[in-house]
Amino acid sequence: MTESQQKTNGPLLKVDGLHAYYGLAHILADVALEVRRDEVVALLGRNGAGKSTTMKSVMGLVPPAKGSVQFNGQEVAGLEPHLIAQAGLGYVPEDRRVFSELTVLENLTVGRQPPREGAPEWTIERVFDLFPKMAELRDRPSGRMSGGEQQMLTIIRTLMGNPSLVLLDEPSEGLAPIIVEQMANAILKLKTEGLSILLSEQNLHFSDLVSDRAYIIEKGGIRYEGAMSDLAKDEEVRAAYLTV
Numbered sequence: 001m002t003e004s005q006q007k008t009n010g011p012l013l014k015v016d017g018l019h020a021y022y023g024l025a026h027i028l029a030d031v032a033l034e035v036r037r038d039e040v041v042a043l044l045g046r047n048g049a050g051k052s053t054t055m056k057s058v059m060g061l062v063p064p065a066k067g068s069v070q071f072n073g074q075e076v077a078g079l080e081p082h083l084i085a086q087a088g089l090g091y092v093p094e095d096r097r098v099f100s101e102l103t104v105l106e107n108l109t110v111g112r113q114p115p116r117e118g119a120p121e122w123t124i125e126r127v128f129d130l131f132p133k134m135a136e137l138r139d140r141p142s143g144r145m146s147g148g149e150q151q152m153l154t155i156i157r158t159l160m161g162n163p164s165l166v167l168l169d170e171p172s173e174g175l176a177p178i179i180v181e182q183m184a185n186a187i188l189k190l191k192t193e194g195l196s197i198l199l200s201e202q203n204l205h206f207s208d209l210v211s212d213r214a215y216i217i218e219k220g221g222i223r224y225e226g227a228m229s230d231l232a233k234d235e236e237v238r239a240a241y242l243t244v
Contacts, residue, residue: 010073012037012165012196013058013089018067018077020057027053029220031067035165035198040191042207042228043200044242045217051200052094054217055167058198059091060084072118072164088116090163094170094200096150100143104134104153107142111157119164120193127156130186148179155186159195166190168199172206184209204242208232216241 011034020028028050035041045051056062058069060081069077076084085091099107108124115121128135131152137145142153151171158166171187172180180203187197187210201207207214207228214231216224218241224231231237 011035011070012039012072013198014068014070015054015058016068016070018054018057018069019065020053020062021065022053022062027062027220028057028064031057031217031220031222033198033215033222033225035196037196038191038194039213040187040197040199040211042211042214043198043217044202044204044207044214044231045200046242047202049217050220051217052169053220055091055093055169055198055200059089059167061091085161085163086113088119088162088164090158090161090166092151092154092158092166092168092171094173096147096154098142098145098150098153098157101141103141104138104145107153107157108160111160113161115162116164119162120159120190120195122156122159122162124160127159130159130189131156131182148175151175151179151183152186159190163195165196165198168197170200170202172201172203180206202242204232204238 013035016032018028018031043051057064060079064077071089171183211228214228215222224237
């Protein structure tokens with residue numbers, strides 16, 4: 001199989017045997033997961049299970065100690081985060097890192113990258129269509145926005161980089177129910193646009209609304225893999241790994 005065929009036919013993201021540490025603490029142990037093209041995948045688990053560390057390791061923010069991270073047929077484990085972003089992998093952190101002194105429009109301009117082959121092309125007008133509230137706030141400094149508004153801004157700023165796949169870390173955390181519903185609708189629309197998404201979540205209901213497949217991580221290792229619809233019906237697995 002040629003390299004171009006691998007990119008077309010293989011998973012967009014393939015993580016295999018991933019290990020990561022914080023100092024001497026072994027946080028991730030042999031994590032393996034895949035995200036296919038035009039797919040939304042949920043990485044579920046309790047607080048502290050390793051969800052965010054998995055995201056950061058894929059993005060290069062926590063350098064993997066061992067293992068493979070292949071994105072669009074290219075090995076990216078060990079690369080600097082900006083090089084992984086330039087390859088077309090977007091990242092929306094859970095702590096909503098906006099440039100608080102910049103307006104919404106200025107934040108979007110900072111995130112702009114050229115269009116890339118095989119990825120949806122986003123403009124300011126198109127991202128405002130996704131979250132109309134952001135159009136109303138285009139001239140407001142982002143530091144004067146609510147948490148939900150900052151989450152929307154972080155997502156659309158990432159889209160301005162025209163990624164093929166986006167890592168969404170805890171997108172529904174701390175948001176009002178009406179904002180969570182808007183977030184779910186936006187994720188479903190992004191999927192129809194051809195964007196693949198890996199999201200980390202504790203909210204099973206939210207994940208069920210938007211996800212095709214799910215992985216469960218517990219104590220740094222993958223404990224479950226399956227269709228989201230199957231997980232929603234599996235009370236035993238949910239009780240073992242997701243209930244508090």
